[in-house]
Amino acid sequence: xxxxxxxxxxxxxxxxxxxxxxxxxxxxxxxxxxxxxxxxxxxxxxxxxxxxxxxxxxxxxxxxxxxxxxxxxxxxxxxxxxxxxxxxxxxxxxxxxxxxxxxxxxxxxxxxxxxxxxxxxxxxxxx
Numbered sequence: 001x002x003x004x005x006x007x008x009x010x011x012x013x014x015x016x017x018x019x020x021x022x023x024x025x026x027x028x029x030x031x032x033x034x035x036x037x038x039x040x041x042x043x044x045x046x047x048x049x050x051x052x053x054x055x056x057x058x059x060x061x062x063x064x065x066x067x068x069x070x071x072x073x074x075x076x077x078x079x080x081x082x083x084x085x086x087x088x089x090x091x092x093x094x095x096x097x098x099x100x101x102x103x104x105x106x107x108x109x110x111x112x113x114x115x116x117x118x119x120x121x122x123x124x125x126x127x
Contacts, residue, residue: 011035046075046088052115053092060109067097068106088119 006026008015013034015026026041028034039047050073061068071094078087092110094103110116 014038042077046077049073049088049090049113049115049119050075052113053090053110056113057092057094057106057110061096061102061106064102066102068094069096070094071106073110090116 002019004017004019006015006017013028013032014037017024017026025038026044027037028040030036053073053075054071057071058068071092074091076089078089081087090110092107094106098106
């Protein structure tokens with residue numbers, strides 16, 4: 001089970017997030033009352049998916065000994081188009097000396113990242 005702790009103090013929306021391995025800042029933009037010292041929470045959610053996809057693909061390519069140089073993952077989160085539904089749009093591309101078959105396989109692998117799987121399951125938030 002993963003755990004993070006968030007602490008906010010006197011600096012309005014600047015929030016220090018601590019995990020078992022690191023610490024980072026999340027904040028809001030200046031025009032929303034923050035100091036723009038770090039990504040917004042929704043950006044962190046998109047980053048979790050993008051980073052997981054990139055790492056999963058890279059891990060698979062490394063284990064397969066494929067010539068994958070770069071993985072690019074763009075993630076957009078849409079919470080407005082369909083009320084009550086969150087839509088994640090993911091675009092994944094690669095550079096490297098890859099065959100068409102390898103490229104297609106990497107797109108399949110991109111769907112298998114743990115965060116992608118979590119977001120496709122029902123989610124319950126307990127307080």
